[in-house]
Amino acid sequence: MTARRLALAAGRVLACAGRALACAGCVLACAGCGGHAPRHAPSPVAQANATHEYPSPPPPGQTAAHPAPDATAAIRAFATAYINWNALTVSADMRSLAARSVGQARAAVTLAAAQTAGDYELKRGGIANSGTVEAVAPLAAHGRNQYVVVTLESTTATNTTAYQGLQPAWHLALATVTEARPGQWVVSDWQPEN
Amino acid sequence: MVGKRTGGGLLLSGAIATVVVAGLAVAVFALITSVFTQGGTGCSPGPAPATGAGAAAGIVLGPPGTGQLVGATEYGGPGDPSSGVVGSSGANLLQLPDSYAELGGYTFQTATAMGGLPYLTPLRITWGDRSAIAYKRDIGFGGGPIDGLARVLDLWWELAGQLGIPYENGLWSGPVKIARPPQTGAGDVLGQASSSGTAPALIGTSTAEQDPATCAPQAVEGVPVTTADRAQLLANGLAAAPADAPLAVRQMIAAGNQIVGKPYLYGGGHGLALSAIAPSYDCSSSVEHLLYGGGLLPVDYGGPSAALESFGQPGPGQWVTLYANPDHVFMYLAGLRWDTHADGADDGSTGIGWHPLIRTDGGFVVRHPVGL
Numbered sequence: 001m002t003a004r005r006l007a008l009a010a011g012r013v014l015a016c017a018g019r020a021l022a023c024a025g026c027v028l029a030c031a032g033c034g035g036h037a038p039r040h041a042p043s044p045v046a047q048a049n050a051t052h053e054y055p056s057p058p059p060p061g062q063t064a065a066h067p068a069p070d071a072t073a074a075i076r077a078f079a080t081a082y083i084n085w086n087a088l089t090v091s092a093d094m095r096s097l098a099a100r101s102v103g104q105a106r107a108a109v110t111l112a113a114a115q116t117a118g119d120y121e122l123k124r125g126g127i128a129n130s131g132t133v134e135a136v137a138p139l140a141a142h143g144r145n146q147y148v149v150v151t152l153e154s155t156t157a158t159n160t161t162a163y164q165g166l167q168p169a170w171h172l173a174l175a176t177v178t179e180a181r182p183g184q185w186v187v188s189d190w191q192p193e194n
Numbered sequence: 195m196v197g198k199r200t201g202g203g204l205l206l207s208g209a210i211a212t213v214v215v216a217g218l219a220v221a222v223f224a225l226i227t228s229v230f231t232q233g234g235t236g237c238s239p240g241p242a243p244a245t246g247a248g249a250a251a252g253i254v255l256g257p258p259g260t261g262q263l264v265g266a267t268e269y270g271g272p273g274d275p276s277s278g279v280v281g282s283s284g285a286n287l288l289q290l291p292d293s294y295a296e297l298g299g300y301t302f303q304t305a306t307a308m309g310g311l312p313y314l315t316p317l318r319i320t321w322g323d324r325s326a327i328a329y330k331r332d333i334g335f336g337g338g339p340i341d342g343l344a345r346v347l348d349l350w351w352e353l354a355g356q357l358g359i360p361y362e363n364g365l366w367s368g369p370v371k372i373a374r375p376p377q378t379g380a381g382d383v384l385g386q387a388s389s390s391g392t393a394p395a396l397i398g399t400s401t402a403e404q405d406p407a408t409c410a411p412q413a414v415e416g417v418p419v420t421t422a423d424r425a426q427l428l429a430n431g432l433a434a435a436p437a438d439a440p441l442a443v444r445q446m447i448a449a450g451n452q453i454v455g456k457p458y459l460y461g462g463g464h465g466l467a468l469s470a471i472a473p474s475y476d477c478s479s480s481v482e483h484l485l486y487g488g489g490l491l492p493v494d495y496g497g498p499s500a501a502l503e504s505f506g507q508p509g510p511g512q513w514v515t516l517y518a519n520p521d522h523v524f525m526y527l528a529g530l531r532w533d534t535h536a537d538g539a540d541d542g543s544t545g546i547g548w549h550p551l552i553r554t555d556g557g558f559v560v561r562h563p564v565g566l
Contacts, residue, residue, distance in 0.1 A: 192381020
């Protein structure tokens with residue numbers, strides 16, 4: 001158990017001790033008037049003892065740079081940055097994109113930034129990707145903030161022939177946006193499908 | 195031209211047509227090709243220029259490719275009028291000369307000599323020292339083996355010409371190499387697309403026969419998904435991944451589900467590629483199998499648990515946290531513990547797999563993958 005978790009658990013013990021005293025008083029008061037013993041949700045400590053699990057504290061809130069005025073604009077900006085890069089810029093591009101997004105989208109591009117930073121093959125091949133966002137459409141059946149994004153992309157390489165002759169291809173991604181504040185939209189989930 | 199296309203014409207008529215036109219072929223060929231040729235010089239049956247203006251429209255020649263040797267035929271062109279010019283996909287092959295047909299049947303559903311590729315599937319096709327990307331736009335029946343190789347595809351005659359294959363009025367047959375080109379697009383190149391790495395083998399094995407060890411760690415299909423914000427242990431011992439988990443996390447859970455219930459053996463799994471499914475695992479090899487599944491370790495990695503003390507970055511991660519020391523390694527993945535016990539764990543859980551309960555982490559170095 002980490003020191004942080006110990007401190008957290010100790011705090012919860014104190015809090016629950018106070019709560020237990022209050023509950024005891026409540027039980028005594030109820031007993032006097034013939035009522036049933038009140039049902040309480042198990043305290044965090046009791047729950048922890050039973051399950052051996054200590055709930056994590058909620059993560060800190062995320063803020064995104066450069067929110068867009070509407071959902072479509074946020075997605076177009078994100079998608080355009082996601083598909084236009086070269087081997088030398090991709091890691092920085094993904095880091096920048098992480099700062100402009102939240103949630104799973106931020107985690108995904110942060111991971112991409114980390115992986116591409118050390119991707120020797122990517123750099124040695126001189127691989128680049130470019131494309132345009134062709135369509136952004138809402139997914140009516142999947143909540144009002146989910147969209148399908150269609151892009152037309154080309155992948156090229158200056159130092160390998162592997163991509164030579166391949167035509168631009170259609171690609172599809174699913175995006176979810178969040179209105180961080182009124183009129184400030186950011187991408188919160190990004191899942192390329194192909 | 196043994197393989198016939200459903201969109202092209204009558205079976206076997208190519209051979210008959212060839213006999214009919216054989217005497218006139220040489221004289222008529224130049225005249226007819228001038229009609230069919232858009233660029234004017236690209237359909238010569240002789241060796242064609244490797245690049246440049248001589249290439250038929252849409253065909254971009256590349257370097258020799260590696261790949262699998264298969265039997266191929268050619269079709270179309272002036273000596274094979276019965277094949278027509280419209281592929282079964284509806285494409286006009288004269289306008290799209292970088293085309294091939296998958297053989298094996300009379301319908302799209304039965305012409306599956308290469309596994310039943312979707313239309314527009316690109317293949318790198320190499321003959322001799324020439325190579326080109328071509329797209330599936332047609333199907334055909336096919337026939338017996340060629341030089342002992344399975345007959346799997348039919349090359350549109352203009353494509354064949356650009357590869358340097360001599361035009362024999364649609365009767366040429368021989369071996370070519372085929373290979374899948376790399377997947378394109380940011381999602382695939384960055385390894386984040388759902389379809390990344392899931393392309394099936396071209397020929398030789400059906401999906402059912404395919405060795406799961408060769409590709410399954412890449413696959414996410416079949417992984418149960420939960421709307422909960424943490425992974426859930428299911429009654430069958432498998433784990434359900436949170437729907438909003440990053441792809442790498444879902445892939446790791448998929449890899450874990452592959453080996454749940456394997457017996458524990460000290461040293462088990464080591465010495466094998468991480469893409470393989472070993473008969474048994476120990477703590478480090480099982481954790482490494484999952485990390486490989488998430489694209490976080492190379493396939494030939496095989497370090498002991500102590501080596502994972504320096505994996506990734508220090509401290510717990512948002513999704514993945516490893517606990518490693520020289521004696522043991524385990525990890526939490528989206529809130530669920532992946533652990534190995536030789537026999538009878540003191541927390542009520544045993545064996546290799548997912549465990550719902552936490553265990554003491556004293557004496558372990560805490561690490562997490564970058565970004566997770």
